[in-house]
């Protein structure tokens with residue numbers, strides 16, 4: 369793709385500043401993400417179709433862009449290449465949603481290790497209907513479930529070999545900070561005990577530990593406090609040589625802005641802040657694009673969002689419920705022989721351009737290792 373002109377870069381930056389300003393102005397502590405997940409999600413049914421569509425949900429079945437594997441299967445293969453996964457290990461998945469990732473991850477383990485005992489797999493999720501779905505889908509082997517907040521995981525120190533967190537950390541607690549207070553604190557002109565709000569005080573400590581430079585921030589800005597706490601939890605819970613995989617959409621500069629979804633507002637992740645914190649805690653960190661890490665074939669063409677919704681409506685009229693997947697034309701032809709060719713105006717995009725509901729280029733992976 370063409371490089372952006374300098375003028376376009378200035379325009380983008382200007383609009384991002386406006387978004388940061390609006391995010392700070394409309395930041396509302398009462399829209400508490402933890403209580404949304406704990407008590408406002410009544411049913412798992414269609415949540416990842418109607419409320420928030422995740423990448424792993426769209427690629428939960430075998431897909432040509434992932435060499436014929438599903439998202440979870442491919443994730444198993446990639447993580448296993450980095451650090452061998454074996455029966456004696458403990459895997460924790462945080463925010464596992466409906467449990468599809470775990471299902472295909474463990475199936476791939478079994479397929480690649482015929483006859484071997486599978487590792488222990490522990491789900492940690494705040495939303496009860498999701499935990500119930502995880503339980504329904506994942507029955508084979510040593511699987512455990514808990515409804516808990518991953519910002520303070522209910523696991524012992526040094527107890528886990530692998531932590532998986534897929535598209536979850538933008539849901540963690542955000543905190544609005546005042547730049548002057550942060551700078552005064554960093555310059556030693558403000559005692560940490562001064563702000564009344566405990567979350568603000570802890571955020572100041574994370575910023576200090578990570579030596580995060582906020583000199584270019586707006587007068588008020590949002591900090592990914594809960595994600596920083598989670599990095600601290602990773603350090604505590606991982607065994608020596610354990611690794612954590614985190615994937616989420618986000619930014620590598622500037623400050624988090626609000627992302628309004630049905631029923632809740634989440635905040636995109638400022639990855640460089642988390643990297644600084646993880647390094648300050650003595651862990652090693654690698655930042656990759658999700659496209660590269662999972663080895664997506666970026667030239668594969670998949671249906672676009674409007675076309676998928678249109679197709680869902682058409683099929684519903686025929687009494688067919690179409691699951692949301694990142695369909696290629698061939699996948700649709702195989703599913704509905706003779707039907708798709710008669711539907712006019714369906715649009716398909718290369719994954720490198722736009723993939724169904726997401727610009728996959730904005731998704732990053734953090735690989736964290738506790739040495």
Ligand SMILES: C[S@@+](CC[C@H](N)C(=O)[O-])C[C@H]1O[C@@H](n2cnc3c(N)ncnc32)[C@H](O)[C@@H]1O
Pocket residue numbers: 402405416420422423424425462463464465466469492493494495498516517518519533534535536539540
């Ligand atoms: C956007 S969904 C992603 C689900 C799944 N990983 C996927 O890729 O489809 C976020 C998940 O994180 C869970 N979650 C949100 N906040 C959490 C928290 N503080 N602690 C644990 N789980 C949380 C939600 O219940 C949900 O399962």
